[in-house]
Amino acid sequence: MKKVGLLGCGNVGHIIAGRCDGFVVTAVYDVDTKRAQEVADLCGATVYPDFDGFMESDADIIVEAASVAAVREYAQAVLSKGKDIIVLSVGALADDALRNDIEDLATRTGRRVYIPSGAIVGLDGLKTGDFAKITRVVLRTTKSPASLGIATDTRMLVFKGTAVDCIREFPKNINVAVAIELASGVKADVELWVDPAATQNIHELIYEGEFGEVTITVRNNPSPDNPATSYLAALSILTLLRNIDRPLQIGT
Ligand SMILES: NC(=O)c1ccc[n+]([C@@H]2O[C@H](COP(=O)([O-])OP(=O)(O)OC[C@H]3O[C@@H](n4cnc5c(N)ncnc54)[C@H](O)[C@@H]3O)[C@@H](O)[C@H]2O)c1
CATH class of the missing domain: 3.40.50.720 (NAD(P)-binding Rossmann-like Domain)
Known part of the structure; x- marks a missing residue:
């Protein structure tokens, strides 16, 4: 054991x-x-x-x-x-x-x-990029104001750019963006949205390559003690x- x-x-x-x-x-x-x-x-x-x-x-x-x-x-x-x-x-x-x-x-x-896969799914497909080129990776994440520590009453784009820059700004919130880039070897286009109506941590992952294309939406229930962390x-x-x-x- x-x-x-x-x-x-x-x-x-x-x-x-x-x-x-x-x-x-x-x-x-x-x-x-x-x-x-x-x-x-x-x-x-x-x-x-x-x-x-x-x-x-x-x-x-x-x-x-x-x-x-x-x-x-x-x-x-x-x-x-x-x-x-x-x-x-x-x-x-x-x-x-x-x-x-x-x-x-x-x-x-x-x-x-x-x-680990952490709060995202689909890393398996991204890893095939070693053998057949992945050409485009997009991650669109939506979280609640409590999760991001941002006070707002409207849905807002709070970050758009690379995973590296996003994790620098939000070190507790966007680990999945880095996992995605490491798996694919491709720079991802990352968007982080804050939404007062969000009751889940939502990751929309889109990728395309020689194999075809994938669109995944993961609607994660936040953990009861820490809204930034998905139970998954x-x-x-x-x-x-x-x-x-x-x-x-x-x-x-
Ligand atoms: N890869 C992913 O998809 C993913 C998903 C969720 C969380 N995470 C990350 O996992 C980590 C844990 O998440 P959590 O929700 O349990 O966080 P948490 O804040 O609830 O707990 C973290 C614990 O680690 C302790 N800690 C922090 N830095 C330490 C250090 N240098 N030495 C010793 N102890 C230290 C804190 O005291 C705290 O008790 C966070 O960094 C989070 O961003 C990654």
């Missing part, structure tokens, strides 16, 4: 700890020790008050569900300790230099860095952890 260490015990961390199936959470770390203790109480894990101690735990895979800053600060230390890592705050990997360093280190240490993101990690070592692998 995989031994999981949770780096970040917020909304996603709580959901993972409460739904261990096919893996066990043995270690947790969060700058907020109260949140870490809540998560430990859910799953019987050990709370580590500091990151160095957390790295000495018996966890063989770390789930980062903390922040873009935490990926920058800790991802390489995790790999150097001989542990695999699942990176949910994938926006951090929009930084080419950081991503290349992490990938090189994973190669040298023989470890794996997993980027936590579910994608649970699914990844459950299937990671299975002999029968489904999908690309």
Whole structure:
């Protein structure tokens, strides 16, 4: 059974700890020790008050569900300790230099860095771009004012541009844009809308290529404790952890 260490015990961390199936959470770390203790109480894990101690735990895979800053600060230390890592705050990997360093280190240490689907679907098709060119990728995301921390009573376009620039402006909200670009190898046209009528986090993903075209609309229910986070993101990690070592692998 995989031994999981949770780096970040917020909304996603709580959901993972409460739904261990096919893996066990043995270690947790969060700058907020109260949140870490809540998560430990859910799953019987050990709370580590500091990151160095957390790295000495018996966890063989770390789930980062903390922040873009935490990926920058800790991802390489995790790999150097001989542990695999699942990176949910994938926006951090929009930084080419950081991503290349992490990938090189994973190669040298023989470890794996997993980027879960998170709050989007359709990464499988985008990955085929390695073999048949993807020519156009558009992501149109709509969120509520509470989710984006923007006060408005009308629907408004708050960002239009590249994924890199969008994650710089909205580091807690648009990780999916970076996952999409990494999967396709193509710069996406990203639009972020705020809408007071939105009760869900909506991602419209359109891509075209030699294979044909895809149009997907994902209407994500927000997590009850954090409107910025879609429930699907936590579910994608649970699914990844459950299937990671299975002999029968489904999908690309
Ligand atoms: N890839 C995706 O599709 C996707 C979807 C949803 C959320 N996310 C990202 O996943 C992360 C977790 O989401 P959440 O809803 O659980 O957030 P949250 O704010 O509810 O919880 C994050 C927790 O991590 C802790 N934390 C933050 N930085 C830390 C650090 N440097 N060291 C230790 N602890 C730290 C915080 O104290 C907090 O308890 C966020 O970065 C979010 O943007 C990605």
